[in-house]
Amino acid sequence: MAQSDNAAESFELRDPDVRLMLEVRDDNAAAFEELMLRYQNRLVTVLEHLVSSRDQAEDLAQEVFLRVYRSRKRYVPGAKFSTWLFTIANNVAANARRSRSRRREVSLSVSDGSSSGGNQLDQLAQAASGLMPARQLDKAEMRDVVRMAIEGLNDRQRMAVLLSKFEDMSYADIAATMDMSPEAIKSLLSRARLNLKEVLEPYLERGHRPAAE
Amino acid sequence: MSQPSPHERRGELEEQFVGYLDGELDAPNAHRVEEALAADPHVREEVWKLEQTWEMLDELPRTQVDESFTRSTVEMIAVRAEQELAQAAQLIPQRRRNAWLLSGTVVACAAIAGFLSVLVMEQRADERLLRDLPVIENFEQYREVGDIEFLRLLRERGFAQAEVKHGN
Numbered sequence: 238m239a240q241s242d243n244a245a246e247s248f249e250l251r252d253p254d255v256r257l258m259l260e261v262r263d264d265n266a267a268a269f270e271e272l273m274l275r276y277q278n279r280l281v282t283v284l285e286h287l288v289s290s291r292d293q294a295e296d297l298a299q300e301v302f303l304r305v306y307r308s309r310k311r312y313v314p315g316a317k318f319s320t321w322l323f324t325i326a327n328n329v330a331a332n333a334r335r336s337r338s339r340r341r342e343v344s345l346s347v348s349d350g351s352s353s354g355g356n357q358l359d360q361l362a363q364a365a366s367g368l369m370p371a372r373q374l375d376k377a378e379m380r381d382v383v384r385m386a387i388e389g390l391n392d393r394q395r396m397a398v399l400l401s402k403f404e405d406m407s408y409a410d411i412a413a414t415m416d417m418s419p420e421a422i423k424s425l426l427s428r429a430r431l432n433l434k435e436v437l438e439p440y441l442e443r444g445h446r447p448a449a450e
Numbered sequence: 451m452s453q454p455s456p457h458e459r460r461g462e463l464e465e466q467f468v469g470y471l472d473g474e475l476d477a478p479n480a481h482r483v484e485e486a487l488a489a490d491p492h493v494r495e496e497v498w499k500l501e502q503t504w505e506m507l508d509e510l511p512r513t514q515v516d517e518s519f520t521r522s523t524v525e526m527i528a529v530r531a532e533q534e535l536a537q538a539a540q541l542i543p544q545r546r547r548n549a550w551l552l553s554g555t556v557v558a559c560a561a562i563a564g565f566l567s568v569l570v571m572e573q574r575a576d577e578r579l580l581r582d583l584p585v586i587e588n589f590e591q592y593r594e595v596g597d598i599e600f601l602r603l604l605r606e607r608g609f610a611q612a613e614v615k616h617g618n
Contacts, residue, residue: 387507423469427465433503
C-alpha cells in the first residue's frame, strides 16, 4: 500500500499531466480542457492510423475523453498520464474493431464469399513491385505507400508501431499500454519492423516505384 | 536444452537489431550488436534498411483537429455529465424507498427474533417450575423442618420415606 502511494506521488511529481488529471479529479473543468488540448491531436493521430478513418478516429477520441472524465473520481496515478490515456484508447479502438468485424462478418455472410485469401503483406509487396509505374515518388505518393504498409500490419503490431513512432514510448510504456510484457513488445516491434521493411524496401532502394515485370 | 534453429537464431538477432535502434538494449547487448556492425557488412546493411524504413514512417501525417472538435467534445461530455446527474437524481427516491424497505425488514426480523427468544425463555421457566414442582408442593413441610442435616438424618433412619408416603 505504502509502495503504491509512493509510486503515485512519484508520478505526480514527475508528470505535469498527472497533476492536471488530479485537478480534473477535483472537478476542475479548466484542467480537463487543458488536458484535451494537449492530447487531442496526438490521440486522433494514433487512432486515425489505427482505424484508417478520420471520422471514426474523432468519434473514438471523444469516447476516450468521455471515459477519462467518467473515471476521474477513481483516478489514482499508477503510470504516466499518456500511458493511461493510450491504454484507454487501445481498449476503445479494440472494441470498435470488434464491432466492425462483427458487422463485416454479417455482410460477408450475405455476399458471395469470393474473397481471395493469402498473406496481406505478400499482396502489398506485389502491389509495390508489379503494379506501379517506374518513376520517382512524390511526397503524397510516399505517404500512401507508407500508409499502405502500416495498414498491412496486424492490429497489435500497428498499435505498438504507432506508440513507438508517434508517442516515442519506451518498450516498458508500450507494454503497460497494451497489457503485455516488455519482452513481448520487443518481439512484436521486431516483427512489425521487418514487415514494414519487406513492403517499403523497394521504395527505399530505388527511390521509385518499381516497374511492372 | 536444444539449440535454437537458424530461423529462431535469425529472429533473435533481428530483435537485437531493432532493440539496438530503439535504444532498448542493455550495455553488453548493445556492445555485441556494435561489434557485429563493425565486423559484418551484411549486418550493417540490414540495420541500415531497418532504420531507413522506420524513418519513412515520418511521412505519415500528424492530425490537427479543429476547434469544433474540442468544442463538440466538451459539449458532449457536459451533456453526458448532466444526463448522469439527472439519472442519479431519479434514482434517489428509489434508493430512499429501498432504504425504508431495508429498515422495515430489519425491524421485522428483530421483532420476530425477540418474540422467539421470549417464547424460548418462557418455556425454559415453565420447565424449571415443573422440575421444581415436588419441592413447591411440599414447600411448607420443608420449611417446618428448618435444618437440612436433620432431614438427612431422618432419611438415613427411613423416617422421611414413610412420612412422604404417609403424606401422599
